[in-house]
Amino acid sequence: MIFTALQFDGLSSQPRPVRVEWRPGEGDLVLVGESGEQRVPIGAVRVGDRLGQAARIIYLGAAGELVCEDHAAADALARRLAQGGAMRAVFWLERRYLAALLALLVSVAAGWYGLRHAMPWLAARAVPMVPVGVEADLGRQTLSALDVYVFHPSRLPAARQATIRNALATACARLGDCPHYRLEFRDGGQIGANAMALPGGTLVMTDELVALAHSDTELIGVLAHELGHVAGRHTLRNALASSGALMVGHVLFGDLGSLGDLSSGLPAVLLQTSYTRDMEAEADAYARRFMLRDCLPPAALADLLLRLESGSKVSGKVPEFLSSHPLTADRVSALRSGAVLGPDCGPVATP
Amino acid sequence: MDQERRVYPLQFTGSGGEYFRIWIVNLALTILTLGIYSAWAKVRRKRYFTQHSYLAGHNFDYLANPVNILKGRLIAGALFLIYVLSSKTMPMLAQALLVALFLATPWIVTRSLQFNAHYTRHRGLSFHFHGTVGEAVKVYIMWGLLSVITLGLAAPYAMYRRTGFYAGNHGFGSSRTEFNGRPWAFYKMFLVALALLIVPFGLMVAGVAGVAVAKAHGGPDMMKSMGLVMVAGILLFYLTLPLAIGYVRARTANAMFSSTRLGALDFVSRHGAWRLIGVYYSNLILIILTLGLFTPWAQVRLARYWLDNLDVVGSEDDLDGFVAAASDEVNAAGLEMADVFDIDVAFT
Numbered sequence: 001m002i003f004t005a006l007q008f009d010g011l012s013s014q015p016r017p018v019r020v021e022w023r024p025g026e027g028d029l030v031l032v033g034e035s036g037e038q039r040v041p042i043g044a045v046r047v048g049d050r051l052g053q054a055a056r057i058i059y060l061g062a063a064g065e066l067v068c069e070d071h072a073a074a075d076a077l078a079r080r081l082a083q084g085g086a087m088r089a090v091f092w093l094e095r096r097y098l099a100a101l102l103a104l105l106v107s108v109a110a111g112w113y114g115l116r117h118a119m120p121w122l123a124a125r126a127v128p129m130v131p132v133g134v135e136a137d138l139g140r141q142t143l144s145a146l147d148v149y150v151f152h153p154s155r156l157p158a159a160r161q162a163t164i165r166n167a168l169a170t171a172c173a174r175l176g177d178c179p180h181y182r183l184e185f186r187d188g189g190q191i192g193a194n195a196m197a198l199p200g201g202t203l204v205m206t207d208e209l210v211a212l213a214h215s216d217t218e219l220i221g222v223l224a225h226e227l228g229h230v231a232g233r234h235t236l237r238n239a240l241a242s243s244g245a246l247m248v249g250h251v252l253f254g255d256l257g258s259l260g261d262l263s264s265g266l267p268a269v270l271l272q273t274s275y276t277r278d279m280e281a282e283a284d285a286y287a288r289r290f291m292l293r294d295c296l297p298p299a300a301l302a303d304l305l306l307r308l309e310s311g312s313k314v315s316g317k318v319p320e321f322l323s324s325h326p327l328t329a330d331r332v333s334a335l336r337s338g339a340v341l342g343p344d345c346g347p348v349a350t351p
Numbered sequence: 352m353d354q355e356r357r358v359y360p361l362q363f364t365g366s367g368g369e370y371f372r373i374w375i376v377n378l379a380l381t382i383l384t385l386g387i388y389s390a391w392a393k394v395r396r397k398r399y400f401t402q403h404s405y406l407a408g409h410n411f412d413y414l415a416n417p418v419n420i421l422k423g424r425l426i427a428g429a430l431f432l433i434y435v436l437s438s439k440t441m442p443m444l445a446q447a448l449l450v451a452l453f454l455a456t457p458w459i460v461t462r463s464l465q466f467n468a469h470y471t472r473h474r475g476l477s478f479h480f481h482g483t484v485g486e487a488v489k490v491y492i493m494w495g496l497l498s499v500i501t502l503g504l505a506a507p508y509a510m511y512r513r514t515g516f517y518a519g520n521h522g523f524g525s526s527r528t529e530f531n532g533r534p535w536a537f538y539k540m541f542l543v544a545l546a547l548l549i550v551p552f553g554l555m556v557a558g559v560a561g562v563a564v565a566k567a568h569g570g571p572d573m574m575k576s577m578g579l580v581m582v583a584g585i586l587l588f589y590l591t592l593p594l595a596i597g598y599v600r601a602r603t604a605n606a607m608f609s610s611t612r613l614g615a616l617d618f619v620s621r622h623g624a625w626r627l628i629g630v631y632y633s634n635l636i637l638i639i640l641t642l643g644l645f646t647p648w649a650q651v652r653l654a655r656y657w658l659d660n661l662d663v664v665g666s667e668d669d670l671d672g673f674v675a676a677a678s679d680e681v682n683a684a685g686l687e688m689a690d691v692f693d694i695d696v697a698f699t
Contacts, residue, residue, distance in 0.1 A: 010475045012524075012675070013473070013476055013671055014474075051373075052370070057402075067409070094377075103376045104375050106382065141442075
C-alpha cells in the first residue's frame with residue numbers, strides 16, 4: 001500500500017511531505033521524503049479514528065504522526081492492524097440519517113422511560129435509606145419558610161381545631177396503621193384553601209379549606225389524602241428522583257454548557273410533574289382505602305375536590321400533562337367508583 | 352527564508368448537520384451502555400471540534416484517553432451525588448462540600464487547564480499550561496474574596512488577573528505565551544455590563560422588597576402588584592443576561608487576544624459583541640423551540656464564531672519553527688470535577 005501524507009516528527013512544527021509505503025506482513029512502515037527514508041516499526045503505528053470531514057491522523061510513536069486525506073488507505077491500514085473496529089462502526093452510524101433518526105428515537109424513549117419509571121423506581125428504593133429525622137428537619141425548615149412568606153397564624157377557634165384533630169386521631173387509633181404525623185392549622189394567605197403534607201409528617205390545613213368543607217368527613221378525607229403522601233414519603237421520593245434526573249442529565253449533556261443544561265431540563269420538568277401526578281393518584285387511593293375502612297364515604301373527598309376546583313378559576317383549564325394534580329374529573333370518578341364500605345360498618349354512614 | 356509577516360485566519364470547518372448526527376448517535380450509545388460510553392462520547396465530541404479547527408491548513412487534535420475521563424467522571428459523579436442528595440436532606444453537609452469545593456477551586460482549575468492543554472495538539476506538538484496552584488490561589492481565592500469585600504469594586508481587577516492567569520501561562524512546544532493586558536479594559540467592560548443590567552436588577556430587587564413590605568403592611572392588592580413587579584424584574588433580568596454575558600465574553604476575548612503573544616506570533620480578535628449576542632439569543636430561542644434538538648447546531652455556530660473571528664499574525668518560519676518540550680502525564684480528575692460542578696475555566 002502506498003499513499004502520501006504530511007509528517008510531523010513530534011520534535012518541531014515543520015511539516016514534511018512523505019510517501020508512505022507498507023506491504024502487509026512487513027515489519028516496518030517506510031516513509032520516503034525529500035531528505036531520505038525513515039523506517040517506523042509497525043507495532044508503534046496507531047491509526048486515528050475517522051471523524052466528520054477532518055483530516056486523518058496516524059500516530060507513529062517516537063516518529064511523530066502522519067496527517068493525510070486518504071481515508072481509504074488509512075482505513076485499509078487500520079483493518080490490517082486490527083485497530084479501531086468499534087469506532088469505525090460508530091463512524092458508519094454517524095454518517096447515516098436513518099441511524100440518527102433511530103438514535104433520536106432511542107434517546108427520547110430511554111429518556112422518557114428513565115425519568116418516568118426508572119428514576120422514580122430507584123428513588124422509591126432509596127427512600128428507606130434516608131433516616132426519618134433528616135426528613136423531619138427538612139419539614140420544619142419548609143414550614144418556617146412558608147410561615148414567613150405565605151402563611152399567617154390560624155384564626156380558627158381552638159375548639160374547632162381540637163375537633164378536627166380529635167376526629168383524625170380517633171380514626172387513626174381505630175385503623176392503627178397511620179404514619180407518624182402532626183397536624184397544623186394556618187391562614188392560607190395567597191394560596192387560600194389548601195392542605196399539604198410536609199416531609200417528616202407535618203400536615204398543614206388552611207382555615208380557608210376548613211371553611212369550604214361542608215362536613216368533617218370531607219376534612220378527614222383530605223387529611224387521609226395527605227397521610228397518603230406521608231406514608232409514601234412522597235416529598236423525599238420526588239426530591240431524590242429529581243436529583244437523580246439532574247445528575248443523569250449532567251452526565252449526558254454535561255459538556256454542553258448552560259445552553260445544553262437548559263434543553264435537558266425542559267423535558268425533565270414536564271415528566272417530573274407527571275411523576276407527582278402518580279403520587280397524587282396514590283395518595284387518593286390511600287385516602288379511599290382509609291375512608292372505606294373507617295366507614296366513611298370517599299365520595300365526600302370527591303365533593304370537596306369539586307368545590308375546590310370551582311373555587312379556583314384557572315385549574316380547570318390547565319391541560320393534564322402540565323398540571324401536577326390529575327384532572328379533578330378523573331380523581332372524582334376514581335373516588336366515587338364502587339365505594340363499598342367495610343364489612344364492619346353499619347348500614348348508614350352519611351356525612 | 353520567508354520572513355514576511357502574514358495574517359493566518361483560524362477556521363472552523365465543521366457543520367451543524369454532520370455534528371447533529373454525531374451528537375445524537377453518541378448520545379444514544381451513552382444511554383444504551385448506561386453511561387459507560389459517555390467518556391468516549393465526550394472525547395469524540397470534543398475531537399470533532401478540535402479536528403475541524405484549522406490554522407494555516409493544519410488541524411488541531413485532542414488526544415485525551417476516555418478511560419481517564421471515565422475515572423474522573425466516577426469521582427466527580429460520586430461527589431456530585433453526595434452534594435445533590437445532601438442538599439435536600441442534610442444542608443449542613445452540602446454547605447461544607449461547597450466550601451471545600453471553593454477552597455479546592457485553584458487546584459481543580461489548574462489541573463483542568465493542564466489536562467486540557469496537554470491533550471490538545473497541533474502539528475504533532477502538545478500545548479501546555481504552566482500556571483501553578485499557588486498562583487491560582489491568589490487569582491481565584493484572594494482576588495475573589497477581595498471583590499466581595501470591596502462590594503465588587505475589585506471584581507474587574509479579579510477578572511483581569513484570571514484572564515492573565517489563563518492567557519499568560521499557556522505554552523506550545525517549548526514556547527510560552529505572554530500576557531501584557533491592562534486592567535482598564537475590564538473596568539470599562541464591567542461598567543457597560545452594569546449599565547445593561549441595572550434596570551432589570553433594580554426592578555427585581557424592588558419587587559422582592561415590595562413583596563416583603565406588602566406582606567407585612569399592605570393588602571392583597573399591593574401584594575399582587577408587587578408580585579407582578581418582582582416577576583417582571585426576574586424575567587427581564589434573565590432576558591437581559593445573555594446581552595451582558597455576550598458583551599463581556601466578546602470584549603474579554605478582544606482584550607485577551609490583543610495582549611497575548613505566543614513566541615513571535617500575535618493574535619487578532621475580531622469578535623464583535625453584537626454578533627455574539629445575536630448568536631446567543633437565536634441559539635436560545637431555537638433550542639427552546641426544538642426542545643433541545645438544535646443544541647448541536649448551536650454549538651457549531653458558537654465554535655464558528657470563536658474561531659472564524661480569530662487570526663494569528665506571524666511569518667511562515669514562526670509557524671514552522673516551534674520545537675517540542677518535555678512533558679508529563681496529567682490526571683483527569685481535575686478536569687472532570689470542573690466539568691461536573693460547572694466551573695467555567697474558559698477566559699471569562
